[in-house]
Amino acid sequence: MTTTTELYKTVDLAEVSTWYKAGKTTQFPVGAGATIKYEDKQIAVFYFPRQEKWYACQNLCPHKLENVLGRGLIGEQDGVPKVACPLHKKTFSLTTGENLNGDCPAVAVYPVKIEGDYVYVGFAD
Amino acid sequence: MKKVVLVGNGMVGHKFCELFSRHPKRADFSLLVFGEERRPAYDRVHLSEYFANRDADRLSLASTEWYADNGIALHCGESVTNIAHEKKCVTTASGQVHTYDYLVIATGSSAFVPPISGKEKKGVFVYRTIEDLDAIMDYAETIKSREGASATVIGGGLLGLEAAKATMDMGLKSHVVEFADRLMPRQLDERGAAVLKNTLTDLGLGIHCKKNTAQIGGNGSITHLEFTDETELKTDMLIISAGIRPRDELARQSGIDVGPRGGILADAQLRTSAPDVFVIGEAALYKGMIYGLVAPGYEMARVALGTIFADADAGTMPSTIDMSTKLKLIGTDVASFGQVFTNPEEARTIVFNDEVSRVYKRINISNDGKKLLGGILVGDASDYNMLHQIVQNNMAIPPQPEDLILGVRGGADAGAGVLDLPDTAVICSCENISKSQMTGLLDSGEAQSVKDLGTCCRAGTGCGGCKPMISDLVNSYLKSQGKVVRNLICEHFPYTRQELRDLIAVKNIRTYDEALDQIGSGNGCEACKPPLASLFATIYMETANPQAAIQDTNDRFLANIQRNGTYSVVPRVAGGEISPRHLIAIGQVAEKYDLYTKITGGQRIDLFGARLEELPFIWEELIAAGFESGHAYGKALRTVKSCVGSTWCRYGMSDAVTMAIELENRYKGLRSPHKLKGGVSGCIRECAEARGKDFGLIAVEGGYNLYVCGNGGARPKHAQLLAGPIDKETAVLYLDRMLVFYLRTAAPLVRTAAWLEGLEGGIDYLKSVVIDDVLGLNAEFELEMKGLVAAYKCEWKEAVTTPALRARFQTFVNTDEGDDTLEFVGLREQKMPKPWN
Numbered sequence: 013m014t015t016t017t018e019l020y021k022t023v024d025l026a027e028v029s030t031w032y033k034a035g036k037t038t039q040f041p042v043g044a045g046a047t048i049k050y051e052d053k054q055i056a057v058f059y060f061p062r063q064e065k066w067y068a069c070q071n072l073c074p075h076k077l078e079n080v081l082g083r084g085l086i087g088e089q090d091g092v093p094k095v096a097c098p099l100h101k102k103t104f105s106l107t108t109g110e111n112l113n114g115d116c117p118a119v120a121v122y123p124v125k126i127e128g129d130y131v132y133v134g135f136a137d
Numbered sequence: 138m139k140k141v142v143l144v145g146n147g148m149v150g151h152k153f154c155e156l157f158s159r160h161p162k163r164a165d166f167s168l169l170v171f172g173e174e175r176r177p178a179y180d181r182v183h184l185s186e187y188f189a190n191r192d193a194d195r196l197s198l199a200s201t202e203w204y205a206d207n208g209i210a211l212h213c214g215e216s217v218t219n220i221a222h223e224k225k226c227v228t229t230a231s232g233q234v235h236t237y238d239y240l241v242i243a244t245g246s247s248a249f250v251p252p253i254s255g256k257e258k259k260g261v262f263v264y265r266t267i268e269d270l271d272a273i274m275d276y277a278e279t280i281k282s283r284e285g286a287s288a289t290v291i292g293g294g295l296l297g298l299e300a301a302k303a304t305m306d307m308g309l310k311s312h313v314v315e316f317a318d319r320l321m322p323r324q325l326d327e328r329g330a331a332v333l334k335n336t337l338t339d340l341g342l343g344i345h346c347k348k349n350t351a352q353i354g355g356n357g358s359i360t361h362l363e364f365t366d367e368t369e370l371k372t373d374m375l376i377i378s379a380g381i382r383p384r385d386e387l388a389r390q391s392g393i394d395v396g397p398r399g400g401i402l403a404d405a406q407l408r409t410s411a412p413d414v415f416v417i418g419e420a421a422l423y424k425g426m427i428y429g430l431v432a433p434g435y436e437m438a439r440v441a442l443g444t445i446f447a448d449a450d451a452g453t454m455p456s457t458i459d460m461s462t463k464l465k466l467i468g469t470d471v472a473s474f475g476q477v478f479t480n481p482e483e484a485r486t487i488v489f490n491d492e493v494s495r496v497y498k499r500i501n502i503s504n505d506g507k508k509l510l511g512g513i514l515v516g517d518a519s520d521y522n523m524l525h526q527i528v529q530n531n532m533a534i535p536p537q538p539e540d541l542i543l544g545v546r547g548g549a550d551a552g553a554g555v556l557d558l559p560d561t562a563v564i565c566s567c568e569n570i571s572k573s574q575m576t577g578l579l580d581s582g583e584a585q586s587v588k589d590l591g592t593c594c595r596a597g598t599g600c601g602g603c604k605p606m607i608s609d610l611v612n613s614y615l616k617s618q619g620k621v622v623r624n625l626i627c628e629h630f631p632y633t634r635q636e637l638r639d640l641i642a643v644k645n646i647r648t649y650d651e652a653l654d655q656i657g658s659g660n661g662c663e664a665c666k667p668p669l670a671s672l673f674a675t676i677y678m679e680t681a682n683p684q685a686a687i688q689d690t691n692d693r694f695l696a697n698i699q700r701n702g703t704y705s706v707v708p709r710v711a712g713g714e715i716s717p718r719h720l721i722a723i724g725q726v727a728e729k730y731d732l733y734t735k736i737t738g739g740q741r742i743d744l745f746g747a748r749l750e751e752l753p754f755i756w757e758e759l760i761a762a763g764f765e766s767g768h769a770y771g772k773a774l775r776t777v778k779s780c781v782g783s784t785w786c787r788y789g790m791s792d793a794v795t796m797a798i799e800l801e802n803r804y805k806g807l808r809s810p811h812k813l814k815g816g817v818s819g820c821i822r823e824c825a826e827a828r829g830k831d832f833g834l835i836a837v838e839g840g841y842n843l844y845v846c847g848n849g850g851a852r853p854k855h856a857q858l859l860a861g862p863i864d865k866e867t868a869v870l871y872l873d874r875m876l877v878f879y880l881r882t883a884a885p886l887v888r889t890a891a892w893l894e895g896l897e898g899g900i901d902y903l904k905s906v907v908i909d910d911v912l913g914l915n916a917e918f919e920l921e922m923k924g925l926v927a928a929y930k931c932e933w934k935e936a937v938t939t940p941a942l943r944a945r946f947q948t949f950v951n952t953d954e955g956d957d958t959l960e961f962v963g964l965r966e967q968k969m970p971k972p973w974n
Contacts, residue, residue: 034950034951035950035951039944039950040950041685041686041945042686043686043687044685044686044693046945046947046950047948047949047950048949048950048951049949049951049952049954054949054956054958057950060660062650062653062660062661063660076700076973077973077974078700078701078702079702079956079958080698080702083690083693083694083698083702083749084663084690085662085663085666085667085687085689085690086663087660087661087662087663087664087665087666088659088660088661088662089628089662090628091659094662094663096663098690098691098698098702099698099700099702101663103663115192115194115195
């Protein structure tokens with residue numbers, strides 16, 4: 013049981029050692045997020061249908077350390093995909109993880125790939 | 138290429154670099170900067186904010202990358218030790234020698250420490266740099282545990298008071314010791330300072346004026362102060378903030394002229410006695426004075442840079458420097474402007490002194506009664522920007538000058554507005570931006586908002602004190618030009634909510650995606666999704682289920698997210714009437730799912746702590762017991778509160794409960810720009826607080842009085858009388874019309890009270906629309922409401938009975954487990970989330 017941010021570190025595509033099969037694409041909402049559990053991590057996965065893009069980040073909002081980001085609204089700002097935390101509307105870039113509307117620490121982001129009907133999230137451990 | 142060397146990387150030094158980087162002729166020059174501190178320039182004006190977050194990055198004015206990107210060579214942690222101005226070269230601490238064509242000294246100032254014996258003791262600090270603040274915070278940690286630990290600040294000026302506030306926030310008992318007979322002696326007169334003293338004393342600060350510190354007592358570490366009047370003050374630490382001294386030692390030892398009491402002599406072009414050597418900022422002695430404010434420092438940077446670049450409009454320093462300031466102090470505002478102190482031969486004064494609210498205002502008026510010379514504001518400085526402009530621009534003042542601080546008593550419009558200022562009026566003094574520069578940008582269309590002006594010309598980006606005035610200017614100016622100030626939804630939809638509503642209805646747009654394709658751009662965001670969802674709900678009677686992904690987070694899960702990410706559940710209890718059987722059913726559900734229960738302000742019961750995956754199960758049971766959604770999560774009708782009315786109450790004049798239930802059931806599920814609340818009181822005792830609601834009915838002789846557009850909350854507002862006495866049916870008819878009019882025309886997240894405030898003509902206009910049908914739309918309004926009422930569906934019932942809709946309540950896609958990180962603690966027989974750190 014943990015809600016510390018140390019658990020989450022951004023994984024670059026090149027660093028991926030495990031592609032975790034998170035579920036069927038149809039299990040994920042269209043134009044919103046859902047959460048998966050991988051070992052002791054909670055990862056929010058988002059599907060942007062208009063751009064046909066998938067993103068993933070830690071479910072833990074660094075602001076108040078609650079596991080909620082997967083339930084936030086998604087959108088874009090000047091072309092950057094982002095998620096807005098449902099608690100206090102802190103927004104985070106889903107490409108870099110940085111907080112776009114304040115000075116919260118960044119969230120960790122993870123690569124996502126689609127193969128066949130399945131969604132895979134990349135981890136480096 | 139000419140070579141410029143800048144010594145000093147403080148705020149003014151950085152301003153010089155910033156202006157340099159933007160100068161059209163910058164390619165003809167190179168710039169080499171030496172800073173003594175190890176980090177690049179930071180914002181010293183807001184230094185005390187460091188105490189709150191200890192985050193140096195937030196104070197940073199520019200990064201080393203910025204310097205690199207702009208081709209400016211910055212050497213931090215490297216001080217210059219000698220200037221050989223005959224040879225035009227400087228030597229640094231590490232022995233480097235650099236030649237220059239122009240040298241700019243911006244060495245700033247250091248804290249002045251009076252020669253008090255014992256100042257070397259442990260626990261004695263100055264207040265100047267981030268390192269000083271770090272040392273103060275670390276030391277405060279070590280003394281905190283002591284019984285009644287206290288801190289004292291020597292110096293009752295702005296910085297001293299800020300430091301005292303910071304030590305108070307650290308949990309220490311705090312004192313301020315001032316040598317003069319009052320606080321802020323340079324900015325305030327005796328009465329103003331007395332008001333400030335009383336405010337600060339109320340906050341728990343110890344204020345000791347007219348005290349001359351003779352000795353800092355203690356064995357190794359400070360334990361007390363001894364004053365020349367032989368009194369003592371016990372203290373565990375001391376911060377000295379007794380003024381500044383210009384850093385002129387480099388110039389002095391290099392043979393550049395300095396003033397008798399310090400400061401490097403500067404002419405109106407900021408030239409020193411040595412050729413091609415300039416001085417700017419707090420190190421400069423200009424007209425016999427050192428200027429410890431950022432605005433004159435920035436002006437010096439501008440003039441010096443213009444002179445070096447030989448600009449045609451380089452300008453010179455004005456012969457008198459404006460020392461007006463507005464400060465946000467601990468729990469109060471203080472401002473002084475123009476000529477603060479005057480004698481009876483040159484001016485008359487008007488004083489407003491309110492000892493109850495602790496507000497003091499003084500203005501100095503020329504003896505002929507025509508000009509405002511200056512003044513002081515304590516406690517309420519909201520008039521500062523306008524008064525300062527009147528002084529700066531020598532503007533005419535009203536025949537009753539007291540109107541300037543008291544407002545016009547008796548209706549008529551109060552004095553000068555921002556549009557009356559002359560074009561040359563400098564609105565943003567940090568960046569030296571005049572009114573005409575800003576209106577020019579507004580005219581050309583380059584800027585349309587306060588934010589745009591900040592981007593285009595940096596107006597308002599310095600201390601930020603002028604922002605209210607800039608905002609005023611943008612709104613009044615655009616309006617005066619016949620331009621509508623439009624509240625656009627976001628970057629994806631360049632429309633107001635009302636325009637969007639019309640477009641969606643006319644083009645029969647059914648989904649958010651279609652809206653983006655047909656009338657928007659890009660891919661949407663969290664700002665435009667919920668307003669569009671609200672529009673689909675009112676135009677097509679759509680519940681929050683079909684387009685769940687665009688709903689605001691609470692609507693998406695049909696529950697209110699609480700601080701630990703669990704939800705609260707609120708079943709509808711129309712009019713607040715609930716049978717014992719229903720009460721028991723709620724109790725059983727709450728017990729089964731271990732939910733914290735509380736009665737809400739809207740006469741219903743809130744069940745807290747439901748996990749996401751439990752929501753559909755909880756609702757299945759509630760629905761089976763006869764409940765439906767209470768829409769507490771939506772921008773929608775919430776409740777219609779009632780008193781018990783004539784059925785039981787011996788004073789009641791109407792059956793308020795039945796009326797409330799009928800109204801709540803009529804409008805339930807109605808989505809609107811903001812939440813909607815109603816109330817019905819059975820007599821004028823008004824126990825239902827109906828006038829604090831968006832709509833309220835109060836029973837009177839002959840029917841009901843109908844009040845609209847009130848609210849409680851942060852800005853309480855009483856609802857205003859729309860009609861009455863009228864019968865029940867007429868009341869419902871008027872309400873139908875008024876609500877649809879509001880649904881159609883209000884901006885997102887604007888409640889009815891604010892909406893009415895923005896309606897030209899106010900309540901009289903609303904009456905003419907709703908009662909006299911001046912728009913000729915009432916038939917349409919009534920039909921629309923009829924459709925909305927008929928289309929009502931309980932969206933929770935829809936969600937639990939449709940498997941595809943239920944899937945969204947699973948916590949994890951890949952497992953049925955719940956979230957094992959949730960932690961609760963006990964609370965009076967119930968539970969609550971573990972508090973945030």
